[in-house]
Amino acid sequence: MKLTDLSSKVTEWFNGTGLMADIVISSRIRLARNIAGFNFLTKCSNADKLAILNRFKTVLLNLDILHDAAFFDVDNAAEIERVFMVERHLISRHMAAATGPRGVVVADNELFTAMINEEDHLRLQTLKPGLALTACWQRINEIDDAIQQKVRYAFDRRLGYLTACPTNLGTGIRVSVMLHLPALKMTEQLDKFIAACREMNLAVRGLFGEGTEALGDFFQISNQQTLGVREEDIVEKFTNEIIPAIVNYEKRAREELFGSQNELLEDKLARALALLKHARLISSNEALFLLSNLRMGVNMKRITNIPISTINELFLLTQPGHLQINQGRCLEARQRDLLRAATIRTRLN
Amino acid sequence: MQCQNCNKETATIHLTEIVNGQRSEKHLCQNCAEAEGVTVKSQLSLNELLSSLLAAQAKPGGEDGESIVCPHCGISLEQFRSGGRLGCPHDYEVFKQALRPVIAAAHNEAQTHCGKTPAGITESVDNALKIEQLKKQLEAAVRKEDYETAAKLRDQIASLQ
Numbered sequence: 001m002k003l004t005d006l007s008s009k010v011t012e013w014f015n016g017t018g019l020m021a022d023i024v025i026s027s028r029i030r031l032a033r034n035i036a037g038f039n040f041l042t043k044c045s046n047a048d049k050l051a052i053l054n055r056f057k058t059v060l061l062n063l064d065i066l067h068d069a070a071f072f073d074v075d076n077a078a079e080i081e082r083v084f085m086v087e088r089h090l091i092s093r094h095m096a097a098a099t100g101p102r103g104v105v106v107a108d109n110e111l112f113t114a115m116i117n118e119e120d121h122l123r124l125q126t127l128k129p130g131l132a133l134t135a136c137w138q139r140i141n142e143i144d145d146a147i148q149q150k151v152r153y154a155f156d157r158r159l160g161y162l163t164a165c166p167t168n169l170g171t172g173i174r175v176s177v178m179l180h181l182p183a184l185k186m187t188e189q190l191d192k193f194i195a196a197c198r199e200m201n202l203a204v205r206g207l208f209g210e211g212t213e214a215l216g217d218f219f220q221i222s223n224q225q226t227l228g229v230r231e232e233d234i235v236e237k238f239t240n241e242i243i244p245a246i247v248n249y250e251k252r253a254r255e256e257l258f259g260s261q262n263e264l265l266e267d268k269l270a271r272a273l274a275l276l277k278h279a280r281l282i283s284s285n286e287a288l289f290l291l292s293n294l295r296m297g298v299n300m301k302r303i304t305n306i307p308i309s310t311i312n313e314l315f316l317l318t319q320p321g322h323l324q325i326n327q328g329r330c331l332e333a334r335q336r337d338l339l340r341a342a343t344i345r346t347r348l349n
Numbered sequence: 350m351q352c353q354n355c356n357k358e359t360a361t362i363h364l365t366e367i368v369n370g371q372r373s374e375k376h377l378c379q380n381c382a383e384a385e386g387v388t389v390k391s392q393l394s395l396n397e398l399l400s401s402l403l404a405a406q407a408k409p410g411g412e413d414g415e416s417i418v419c420p421h422c423g424i425s426l427e428q429f430r431s432g433g434r435l436g437c438p439h440d441y442e443v444f445k446q447a448l449r450p451v452i453a454a455a456h457n458e459a460q461t462h463c464g465k466t467p468a469g470i471t472e473s474v475d476n477a478l479k480i481e482q483l484k485k486q487l488e489a490a491v492r493k494e495d496y497e498t499a500a501k502l503r504d505q506i507a508s509l510q
Binding site: 034036038039040041042043119141144145148149151153154155156158159160161162164165166167169170171173195201224225226227229230231249317 | 359373421422424432433434435437438441450451452455456457458459460461462463464465466467468481484510
């Protein structure tokens with residue numbers, strides 16, 4: 001499989017289906033694991049990193065339960081290929097920027113990835129569209145069990161799975177849900193929402209995870225505590241309490257916009273649509289912002305002739321890495337803005 | 350809610366004082382609270398009391414903190430503190446004392462794993478759950494200032510660990 005086999009279509013976790021799909025974009029679970037007998041990566045020689053990479057690559061590519069597993073070398077990838085992989089959430093920004101032997105195994109139609117030599121030796125990840133954490137957990141647990149039959153992980157009876165950073169210790173689990181919350185922002189309730197999340201010991205991050213801003217009103221909510229809690233309990237709490245509560249806040253904010261601030265809403269939607277349909281140069285941040293408003297308008301049934309799948313597709317295809325991979329070459333910022341505007345116009349008109 | 354002193358920052362510290370039966374409330378931001386001599390530290394005394402109770406057992410002598418170096422990977426505690434990443438799995442044992450408060454702060458005071466366990470290592474899970482339950486009881490006992498029960502619970506936790 002090549003990256004260009006992926007680049008022209010939307011990744012499955014972003015297809016706009018699933019439970020609470022108007023607000024919940026996707027569900028994600030990751031597990032942090034390390035092989036016993038090796039140092040963590042900060043104290044690992046290049047030879048050891050290479051040994052770890054080859055070991056996991058062989059194990060993962062030969063796992064019967066993975067569908068169409070393929071390996072992508074990140075160390076020798078071109079800059080635009082790394083940007084592309086970050087945009088599709090196949091690798092993290094941290095991994096794109098690092099050095100040394102490292103790579104990613106992608107399977108299950110991009111719903112499973114395994115980053116090798118990121119912050120830990122192995123970072124497994126499962127994704128699904130909509131709110132589907134239980135399914136993500138079942139799948140990742142099954143894959144993790146299969147790997148554990150071939151590799152001995154660093155594990156301690158008292159501390160659980162040992163990780164390079166003590167904040168991931170124990171279960172090594174990060175449960176995240178990506179949410180689209182434009183109405184909370186428009187009604188100026190974001191600060192309240194972020195404070196409430198912090199109080200519940202949850203992390204709030206932007207579109208591309210750690211250290212990124214909330215572009216296009218997308219937020220990732222995730223657990224922070226990984227030790228002293230069972231994986232199933234975190235999944236259950238997110239599924240039955242935390243996410244439904246946030247979805248309700250957003251819905252109430254949308255109703256508020258519908259009622260008291262109808263003109264404001266109408267104006268935002270009309271402006272977004274007009275700019276997207278007619279502009280000649282659009283930066284990727286502007287595109288995210290306008291597409292976000294458009295997406296809300298469609299979900300609130302204010303805009304009727306554009307399917308959500310088209311908007312989701314545009315979110316991804318207008319990112320810098322996607323534009324360049326699909327063109328097959330590097331493009332200057334101005335050329336990208338021109339091509340982005342043209343891509344959007346073609347799809348919307 | 351805004352800080353009632355500066356009217357700018359969000360009030361994160363809420364004080365209730367009862368003097369001669371008169372109840373008064375204050376809502377302050379971190380800075381104004383510190384300026385008034387109210388430190389956040391004083392609010393953490395329960396946690397501190399707990400961790401000192403738990404840490405009182407088995408403190409190895411001769412540890413002078415930052416200069417310890419892991420004999421397996423060569424990382425020093427100082428290097429870990431500045432980089433935030435450990436060098437190898439043994440560091441959890443080598444820097445046990447120093448890591449205890451770090452782990453407690455990151456994991457809502459938990460110190461013991463109670464989730465998934467690799468096949469072949471099963472007996473520890475029940476134990477871990479028991480320890481977490483005892484810790485909650487210990488917390489409640491300290492809150493009620495029932496130190497006799499707290500001491501018993503502490504010993505039970507130590508024997509299970």
